[in-house]
Amino acid sequence: MELFPAVLIGGPPNSGKSVLTYSLSQSLRKRGVAHYVLRAAPDGEGDWFHEAEPRLARQLRIKGAFDERWVDRIVQDIRRRHLPLLVDVGGMPTPEQERILGVVTHAILLIRDPAARPVWQERVRRYGLHLIADLDSRLEGSSQILEEAPVLRGVITGLERGRMAEGSVFEALAERIAALFRYDPEELRRYHLAMAPDIDWVIDLDDLARMLEIRREGEAPRWAPEDLPRMLDFLPEGKPLALYGRGPAWLYAALAVHALPAPFFQFDVRLGWVEPPRFRWATEGEERTADRSSPLAFTVERAPGGWRLRATFRHPYVEREETEGLLLPPIPEEGLLVLNGKLPLWLFTALARACAGRPALAVFEPRGNQAVVIASRDPAFPVGTVWRIEDPTLPG
Template structure:
């Protein structure tokens, strides 16, 4: 049995689960509470859906199919978690969800009507999941917030859970406090255990790196202009381990910086893994990983998409990606796990420059370059 809690955020569709999840994880990060978010539904959204321009979010969002294979992979990753998790689940629970629910320990329920709450209460009781909170999601602007019951199960209401916003108020504060207490594992104990298992001698702890260089803010957020200073500080071409939270473009840049030496990265579901090994060639139209090649005047853009809704690391080793001549710059784009981003920049090693598209900025961030006119950290439209 996994000792780390997995807190399910459940409720009907369009109740605001993804926005509440974003609000909670941002608050926990600001308190340096170690955890990760696992989106256990095919259209689960990362932080980008709250941080990017909402017009762009509507263009990028892709609905997926809720298949038995998808659910099995989510349940497996839940079972082998290496940190406490917030689990954002789908709004229409069915028989397939049993294996996911069985791996969760606690729940925060959002509801719009009493009947919604009755359904989810029964599900949590059936699977032995401890309730932490029951929250009424109200329509309209973010003004109506109240706590109705501060007992064992926190009860109250929140309004204005719309994408592009974060929730505030006494109920949110009380819920964050309870989650922080539940997730109160000693960061030093977690860190020591994870670092002891690292397969390389030199491990870069991204939070500490940002603090040491005076780059990140109170929530350890990075900016593209930090990249040159980071790469100047770190030795190049030696085996590295990457540990901690960071944007996809930071991981991609560090993978290129370490090349041709080995790189390992810590994934809260998988533990220490290498960047995904990929091969350039002709992509099978039925493959899980697809890419659209878009030629621009001065670079090639690759728009990657995951057809299987949930990409399994073990099943896509040696996956085929489009073959390019590497005679001009490359911009990579898509909603992808970090271990795939690092694999992609390595398979296209040798291009004059590479950039990773970052929805929060609506631009690509150069992560590797041989051209003085387009240095690492520069932005590309």
Template sequence: MDAINLLPAILIGGPPHSGKSVLAYSLSQVLRARKIAHYLLRAAPDGEGDWSQVMEGDKVHAIRFKGEWTAEWVRIVCRDLAARVMPLLVDIGGKPTADQMTIFDQCTGAILLTPNDEEAARWRERVALRGLPIIADLRSTLEGESKLQPSASGELRGTLSGLERGQGIIGSAVLDALVERLASIFAFSEAELARIHTAAAAPADARVVRFDDMLRRMYPNDGLPRFRPGDLDAILADVPAHEPIAAYGRIPAWVATALGARRDLRWQFDARLGWVRTPRFTMSSFVTRPASAAGLAFHLAQTARDRVQLNVSKTEYYLDYGAMNGLHVPYVSAKMHVTVNGPETPGGGLPLWVFAALGHVYRNCASVWARQAHER
């Protein structure tokens, strides 16, 4: 008998262009600021992600990645939902088919965002068929006032106005009420989950480095702190140089790459997969194993006498960690400085274990640096 995962997974459902991705992004930002542990899982290959909320609109449309729903995609999403290691917000597609409804079965509740009563009824029926309780049933409008509505059912009801990409809805009474509801469901604090992840579940062959704690020490007065490139020397000074480490907490791509190149970054905590061992890539002038088999493609270009740029793109939206080990990547001479550019694709770009693996494989080059699209 399969074990039951007691961590919540809250589906955000509604038709296309109803503002689901804006709502999901806004919820995640407020929850992060309140240190409520969660992960936002983009469960549809439709090209939306945090990057689409922080980039200019014309560029978003130019780079939007339209993946395809496949049986393998649905299988992997369901697998990762079932094995979740954090409370989840699940941003799902606007037109789920019967096969895709199996994703609903891995969720524990639903937030509905629809433009009218007809769509609301359609989505209420979908979640009812899978036995999901409705946490909030909200209407989406481009104009007008956001407001809460009385409800005797226990569901949160109201109208959200102005859900436009890049605008966010911070400060809305409806959003605040929804965050409070989620806070009561996502019962674990960041500190509590971190203790679980870094104690009994942590790798035994490496020292756990808590980058969330490091960040708070460096920026104690910042409500939503982020590492800055100028922090790299201080970060490396705070990380053991002569023993394997296991990285826990949010870090940017350039930190993961530097740790892969200049420290023994053996493990990383992935909010989707839990603890994963950093894959090992191999440099090759003749790529005998196509990168596309793992969902990645590489383009190497020389930008100066001693500098090259490696552009990494996705051929699959949802990368399979199990296909990564032993991947062949372009050969680069040790005298060259390497800049790795993550893909201008959805979902925040590449998993950090890819950047760590690239840092490790190019560790003997003159230098190696990396950045996601939204970090440029």
């Protein structure tokens, strides 16, 4: 029996699915409802795309194409889920991609072109999904509930990037999803932590935030870069550490470096408990002959004040095992090094641990177009400092 529901948000392209997914996720976070958003499309847009400055978000967005390998991995992720899922599947026009529908449990349909509705309704019936809502998506006008039970039907408006969904239809939908996803938080926590590595320091970020009196938004802590120094002072340095909970990439990277040379583990809602892969530095000869089939491509960019190491995917889906032992390009030992890329947290922690010997190390943060210093021996770059990318002292 499946422990957690997986709710597909489906419909033809340009119906507002990504905006609805993001808005639902934000609503669930404010209610303290644990969940995970899986964007099961190679051009899926993470939360960063809706929160970053628009010009930057367009530059960062990576377009891709479905292939059999991508679908295989997404199906695997959904099957081994560790939390309730919201699954944004994109337009999904081919039978091969429809295999994703075979492993979800529920569906929300969002339709802008009425001619597409019968096709999507037939898909829901064929795969035996529980239909939660069947909605017309319109850019303008008023939201309207036409039928509440057993399926929520109506008109939802204003699903545009840069705006949060709102109105009676959205609130009714958010309440239904919250009820479906509502598990006892302490039960979920115990379930996940019971699988943690057998080490002394298993850190729940929510508990840590309460001990450090971190500012909260609703039920969730709102970590800020200036919290880093006292957080690092609070935790033992150089001890095995396992990290659980929601937090920004720079926070995870800082703690991964803080644990060195001891092991570091993190809970990933796709993978469960995982240790970041280990990278090594390439020699000049190895760099020239690097395997072009490597799943990641690295670019070193010189700029005033230091360097930027940018990581990009060569194909849209990367497994942890594929990245073990990857070669990093040589980078001169001077100035601030900023780690950049649209990466999962376990890759940011892997990069940070590999680059921990730098004079100063920072992680790029798309929200605000800035970088956060996570480790430093250079007084010019104190830990917790936020550097705007436009700042002339930062690689730009």
